[in-house]
Amino acid sequence: MSIRIPDVVGSIVEAALSPHPVDRYLELIDPMLTWRDLRAKVVDVHRPTDRTVRLTLRPTRQWQGHSAGQYVQLSTVINGVRHTRCFSPANAATSADGDLELTITAHDDGFVSRHLRDTARPGMVLGLGQAAGEFTLPDTRPRAAVFISGGSGVTPVLSMMRTLVAEGYPGAITFVHYARDPEDVAYRTELAALADRYPTIDLRLHYTRGDTPDHFAPAHLADIPGFDDAELFVCGPPALMRAVEQYYDEHDLHQPFHSEAFTLAAPIAIDPDAPIDGELVFSRSGRSAANDGRTILDQAESAGLRPESGCRMGICFSCTAIKKSGCTRNVLTGETDTESDTQIQLCINAPVGDVEIEV
Ligand SMILES: Cc1cc2nc3c(=O)[nH]c(=O)nc-3n(C[C@H](O)[C@H](O)[C@H](O)COP(=O)(O)OP(=O)(O)OC[C@H]3O[C@@H](n4cnc5c(N)ncnc54)[C@H](O)[C@@H]3O)c2cc1C
Numbered sequence: 001m002s003i004r005i006p007d008v009v010g011s012i013v014e015a016a017l018s019p020h021p022v023d024r025y026l027e028l029i030d031p032m033l034t035w036r037d038l039r040a041k042v043v044d045v046h047r048p049t050d051r052t053v054r055l056t057l058r059p060t061r062q063w064q065g066h067s068a069g070q071y072v073q074l075s076t077v078i079n080g081v082r083h084t085r086c087f088s089p090a091n092a093a094t095s096a097d098g099d100l101e102l103t104i105t106a107h108d109d110g111f112v113s114r115h116l117r118d119t120a121r122p123g124m125v126l127g128l129g130q131a132a133g134e135f136t137l138p139d140t141r142p143r144a145a146v147f148i149s150g151g152s153g154v155t156p157v158l159s160m161m162r163t164l165v166a167e168g169y170p171g172a173i174t175f176v177h178y179a180r181d182p183e184d185v186a187y188r189t190e191l192a193a194l195a196d197r198y199p200t201i202d203l204r205l206h207y208t209r210g211d212t213p214d215h216f217a218p219a220h221l222a223d224i225p226g227f228d229d230a231e232l233f234v235c236g237p238p239a240l241m242r243a244v245e246q247y248y249d250e251h252d253l254h255q256p257f258h259s260e261a262f263t264l265a266a267p268i269a270i271d272p273d274a275p276i277d278g279e280l281v282f283s284r285s286g287r288s289a290a291n292d293g294r295t296i297l298d299q300a301e302s303a304g305l306r307p308e309s310g311c312r313m314g315i316c317f318s319c320t321a322i323k324k325s326g327c328t329r330n331v332l333t334g335e336t337d338t339e340s341d342t343q344i345q346l347c348i349n350a351p352v353g354d355v356e357i358e359v
């Protein structure tokens with residue numbers, strides 16, 4: 001759904017336009033005064049590296065807190081259109097009255113990340129979703145923990161390490177982080193301070209650019225004392241994730257391996273073996289399109305529609321809509337589904353023949 005902001009309101013409400021009618025009126029008075037919607041005010045902005053912006057967010061009363069490692073959906077309005085992306089709080093687990101710390105890395109061609117890096121300022125109000133996600137610390141804390149992150153993937157694992165530290169965790173923590181160079185480590189000061197203060201923390205920074213690029217190598221984990229008892233937590237770019245997974249498989253490791261990807265290893269491609277035919281009908285908006293084989297989300301956007309979306313990789317469920325009829329194929333698993341009146345995720349399902357979807 002595309003929501004246009006009236007000009008008079010646009011300057012006041014940066015990002016929080018909501019579909020809820022009561023909140024539409026309340027935001028005219030104060031965008032942080034909401035009946036139902038969860039929003040957050042930016043109370044502090046810091047740009048620790050050229051590519052990153054760190055936001056301290058104060059959520060409205062609906063906020064329920066987060067567990068270390070979870071992510072939130074953040075919405076901002078750019079040129080009158082609301083855009084949503086997922087970000088993982090980097091602060092220790094919070095209760096309902098806690099602020100959130102997000103660190104956003106601007107990608108060269110990244111639409112929302114660059115916008116926030118360039119324009120975020122205190123007082124800005126952003127749309128927020130409740131924390132979600134399974135990439136969390138186990139309730140029974142591990143005997144030791146090894147965190148491995150690359151680039152922006154530092155945020156959820158830093159939240160986990162900060163949470164363990166706040167709890168007085170007695171186990172050994174190894175924190176292995178990959179960045180382009182020292183200037184590109186968004187949490188260099190904080191990580192060094194933690195490692196200085198707590199002898200249980202072994203901080204290992206590796207730099208992947210420069211004269212001697214230091215990408216993931218088995219030697220980076222081989223000398224960790226008590227490694228076999230440690231649970232692994234990995235978040236980073238696809239190449240790092242693949243390398244660590246390969247190490248885990250090849251060394252026949254058995255300790256729990258927790259991982260989260262911020263982006264798909266490869267863009268979702270059209271299945272060359274699937275017949276591409278039929279019509280895609282968007283029943284709520286009264287539009288339709290000849291099926292071109294791409295995901296329903298891509299085809300809806302090409303048809304001029306703006307369904308809700310966030311991660312675009314099947315994680316956040318914000319793009320869920322009701323399929324009224326027809327057959328769809330999950331592009332990640334290849335499974336087909338012919339059930340009618342069922343909820344599907346638009347970003348990872350493509351039509352197989354005629355499909356009617358409530359968008
Ligand atoms: C669960 C989860 C948690 C996340 N937490 C964080 C976080 O804490 N901090 C953070 O900075 N980002 C995080 N992300 C990534 C974030 O949601 C966006 O994907 C990212 O900011 C890019 O959005 P964009 O609008 O700038 O790029 P888009 O305009 O959507 O994409 C532009 C280009 O960048 C590529 N791209 C998108 N994301 C990445 C990526 N992560 N790495 C490399 N290329 C990418 C796309 O393939 C595309 O080619 C998280 C993602 C997920 C799914």
Ligand code: FES
Pocket residue numbers: 308309310311312313314315316317318319320345346347348
């Ligand atoms: S956009 Fe996140 S599941 Fe589809």
